[in-house]
Amino acid sequence: MDFFNYKNQVLQAENVALTDLAQEYGTPCYVYSRATLERHYSAYADAFASHPTLICYAVKACSNIAILNVLARLGSGFDIVSVGELERVLKAGGDPAKVMFSGLGKQAVEMRRALEVGIHCFNVESEAELYRLDQVAGEMGKIAPVSLRVNPDVDAKTHPYISTGLKENKFGIDIKDAVRIYQIAHKLPNLNVMGVDCHIGSQLTELKPFLDTFDRLIGLVDELSAVGIEIKHLDLGGGLGVRYRDEVPPEPAEYAQLVLEKVKGRNVTLAFEPGRSIAANAGLLVTQVEFLKCTAHKNFAIIDGAMNDLIRPSLYSAWMDIVPVSLAPTPEGSRSYDLVGPICETGDFLGKDRELDIQAGDLLAVRSAGAYGFTMSSNYNSRNRAAEVMVDGDKTYLIRARETIEHQLAGEQVLPD
Ligand SMILES: Cc1ncc(COP(=O)(O)O)c(C=O)c1O
Ligand SMILES: N[C@@H](CCCC[NH3+])C(=O)O
Numbered sequence: 001m002d003f004f005n006y007k008n009q010v011l012q013a014e015n016v017a018l019t020d021l022a023q024e025y026g027t028p029c030y031v032y033s034r035a036t037l038e039r040h041y042s043a044y045a046d047a048f049a050s051h052p053t054l055i056c057y058a059v060k061a062c063s064n065i066a067i068l069n070v071l072a073r074l075g076s077g078f079d080i081v082s083v084g085e086l087e088r089v090l091k092a093g094g095d096p097a098k099v100m101f102s103g104l105g106k107q108a109v110e111m112r113r114a115l116e117v118g119i120h121c122f123n124v125e126s127e128a129e130l131y132r133l134d135q136v137a138g139e140m141g142k143i144a145p146v147s148l149r150v151n152p153d154v155d156a157k158t159h160p161y162i163s164t165g166l167k168e169n170k171f172g173i174d175i176k177d178a179v180r181i182y183q184i185a186h187k188l189p190n191l192n193v194m195g196v197d198c199h200i201g202s203q204l205t206e207l208k209p210f211l212d213t214f215d216r217l218i219g220l221v222d223e224l225s226a227v228g229i230e231i232k233h234l235d236l237g238g239g240l241g242v243r244y245r246d247e248v249p250p251e252p253a254e255y256a257q258l259v260l261e262k263v264k265g266r267n268v269t270l271a272f273e274p275g276r277s278i279a280a281n282a283g284l285l286v287t288q289v290e291f292l293k294c295t296a297h298k299n300f301a302i303i304d305g306a307m308n309d310l311i312r313p314s315l316y317s318a319w320m321d322i323v324p325v326s327l328a329p330t331p332e333g334s335r336s337y338d339l340v341g342p343i344c345e346t347g348d349f350l351g352k353d354r355e356l357d358i359q360a361g362d363l364l365a366v367r368s369a370g371a372y373g374f375t376m377s378s379n380y381n382s383r384n385r386a387a388e389v390m391v392d393g394d395k396t397y398l399i400r401a402r403e404t405i406e407h408q409l410a411g412e413q414v415l416p417d
Helices: 018-025 034-047 065-073 083-091 108-117 127-140 175-187 208-226 252-263 276-282 312-316 405-409
Strands: 004-007 010-013 029-033 053-058 077-080 099-101 121-124 144-151 191-197 233-235 269-272 283-294 299-303 322-324 334-340 349-357 363-366 387-392 395-400
Touching: 010 018, 010 029, 018 029, 018 283, 018 363, 018 387, 018 395, 029 034, 029 276, 034 053, 034 065, 034 252, 034 276, 034 387, 053 099, 053 276, 065 077, 065 083, 065 387, 065 395, 077 083, 083 099, 083 108, 099 108, 108 127, 121 127, 121 191, 121 233, 127 144, 127 175, 127 191, 144 175, 144 208, 175 191, 175 208, 191 208, 208 233, 208 252, 276 283, 312 349, 322 349, 349 363
Parallel strands: 029 387, 053 077, 053 269, 077 099, 099 121, 121 144, 144 191, 191 233, 233 269, 299 334
Antiparallel strands: 004 010, 029 283, 283 299, 283 363, 322 363, 334 349, 387 395
16 A cells, blocks of 8 residues: 555645646656655564564665655664665664675775674675675774575576576575585684575565575575574565556565564574565656657657656566546547657657556656666766655655756866867
């Protein structure tokens, strides 16, 4: 459930009509609902309340500092993959002691900053990374807390571009090699091997791959214990899917029930790194129809939102729900449209073959756009990135001003004469 509903035939974000919001902030514009974000985070926190568990929101899903701050106030931890994301968390008032540092290409300078602020754990993805982290920690006179990200070779049954837990994927350490590499890590003087980590993919709509993974990780924990390495922390990553169309993904409570059953009697803390399931349905992208272009072959609605604003449809052929902000009938009547942006790419579309009753000037909302929406946006075609607005009840806050050409050009210069 979210807090985007129609009232008097106009779509609202909480108590604010999107027509008013578009008037004030312009389009394209990302709109987030604070109540929805809080509800989604709390679904995890409540589900795991009976066991020591760290919920680390995956910053990459939506990294605006206002979003991070709303979650930090609820006690959320954060999963980061770069020093940029770490600085966002710190700026947002997040607690570094609740930060997991994931990602397979951490630079020494990033490790240094994370050690300086005292993060919870590094999720290390290769033997080479272990040596680098050991060296950096040694130079700083620190001990780095470490989990190894294990690749369990489980099929997450999701889009191939967002599946990460198969042996052919670049992520993690092959589970067959894990004991050997744990033994290396255990001997390195500046590392404290505390946990096992994994993340098998994103937009999972079944629990079975998670549970198969869990069983493999527990098997590894027992093997490690047999060679004298005690694991105190299990990080199961993110990946729980959301409904974009007709998917029926499991709720955090169902997931928790099964995991807590499996973890019974074991002295391990748990961690999760949900991104999409917290942010996706807490945000939408509001865009305006510039022109209708109807030919003998196709009807196009040319909109002011484009693939640079929201790349998921172009990149993954992802289907996103697109609805009119106002349900009032138009003189045009209902037709099937491809919703295309102004970018010079055939792949620049947000939706295809959508039956809509719209006319030029109308507003549309792309639903479930809160995750991997703004964070994957770009300046392609020198377009300014969209504004971001947070709604809280009947209040609205501009949490990121629309970019300007001056922002885009800052840092560029022509050659001297
Ligand atoms: C290491 C890691 N953790 C967490 C996430 C968040 O995943 P999701 O948004 O599917 O919950 C990702 C992205 O898939 C990831 O790569
Ligand atoms: N960006 C992807 C998900 C990738 C998750 C990153 N680990 C999406 O929009 O679905």
